[in-house]
Amino acid sequence: MRLMTALALTLSFTATAVLADPGADLKKADQALNQTFKKIQKRLDGDAGGKARLVKAQRAWVAFRDAECTFQSSGDDGGSAAPMVAAGCRADLTNDRTKQLKAYLNCQEGDLACPVPSQ
Numbered sequence: 001m002r003l004m005t006a007l008a009l010t011l012s013f014t015a016t017a018v019l020a021d022p023g024a025d026l027k028k029a030d031q032a033l034n035q036t037f038k039k040i041q042k043r044l045d046g047d048a049g050g051k052a053r054l055v056k057a058q059r060a061w062v063a064f065r066d067a068e069c070t071f072q073s074s075g076d077d078g079g080s081a082a083p084m085v086a087a088g089c090r091a092d093l094t095n096d097r098t099k100q101l102k103a104y105l106n107c108q109e110g111d112l113a114c115p116v117p118s119q
Contacts, residue, residue, distance in 0.1 A: 026087045029094035036101045043105070043116050050115060065093045 037058065044050040069089035076082040107114030 023087050025091040026094065029091045029098065033094050033098045033101070036098050036105070039105060040101060040116050043119070047117075053115070061097060065090060065097070068093065 037054075040054060041051060044054060069086045072089045073082045073086035076085060104114060104116040107116060107118060109118055
């Protein structure tokens with residue numbers, strides 16, 4: 001019985017800790033994304049068309065991310081877990097986007113499929 005009580009308290013504490021700030025991972029992911037985005041913008045200095053395409057692509061990606069995460073969290077629409085699910089989804093997709101943008105910063109010289117010039 002004591003083991004069950006201890007286990008229940010541990011699970012309760014863990015769940016509370018996770019739920020305490022569901023947006024913390026998203027905030028960290030957004031910061032990394034913004035830093036990477038700024039590095040790409042800097043590399044595109046002098047290429048107004050490239051910068052415009054980057055901004056257009058990023059805006060479209062943000063709209064996709066938000067719509068996807070709204071859909072993904074709709075299983076608990078209006079429930080208490082929906083914001084946590086949506087924030088977790090946005091953090092995951094933001095981390096994926098950051099990896100994608102970082103790959104643009106590390107293209108091989110002469111890669112015609114890479115929109116970002118090497119340093």
